[in-house]
Amino acid sequence: MYTIALIILSILLPVLLARKSLAVWQRIMLRLQLQLQRDVQSELLRDLLMRMQVTTDVQLQSHHKVVSYILPRIPRFISEGALSEQEADDFLRYTATLQVMAHEPLLAITQRFVKEHTEVRKNYRRPEDYDAQQEHALFRTYYRDVHMLWKEQTHAIL
Known part of the structure; x- marks a missing residue:
């Protein structure tokens, strides 16, 4: 046991x-x-x-807005015919120059475009609601504003 x-x-x-x-x-x-x-x-x-x-540096804010919001949309604008490749190259040159020379006005213009573009995009419920004409017009206005600012800055230097 x-x-x-x-x-x-x-x-x-x-x-x-x-x-x-x-x-x-x-x-x-x-x-x-x-x-x-x-x-x-x-x-x-x-x-x-x-x-x-989050930065309080206006130049960095301007750079971030352009790089994160504007640049990813450029290929679509080119493919949809809103922008030619030459205009895209010019636009990149303008924004690169303005980020150094006039970052505050560039940030203001970019923020205005982002706000207007966001309002337009809010109206899209379905893919067929996409209004290319309105988006192209907004971007062309933004492009023209950036171009005018670039001209002002380059003439101010000369």
Whole structure:
């Protein structure tokens, strides 16, 4: 009887201890995994905040608006015929020059365009609501304003 109990305990005790230690290790691994996920998420958030850093520098704001809102739309305007490739090259030259010479007026013009363009885009409920003529007219007005500002700035220097 004692031998049977001793045999059962000698087999059962190590199995129970192994099971208990396995459960402890699983909890430890789960905690480490959660901590690692939090670390990765906070690192991603830090990286995102560094890239989206709000700035009071007008020149950087102007650059950000042009690069993030205007430039991605230029290929569409070219393909839809609102802008020729030469005009696109000129536009890029104008904005690059103005970001150095007259970033505040450029920012004001760009913000006005973004606001007007956003209002137009709010009216689109379905893809067939897209009004290319209105968007092209807005961009042509923006292009003309940027061109006029560029002319004013270059004539002011001369």
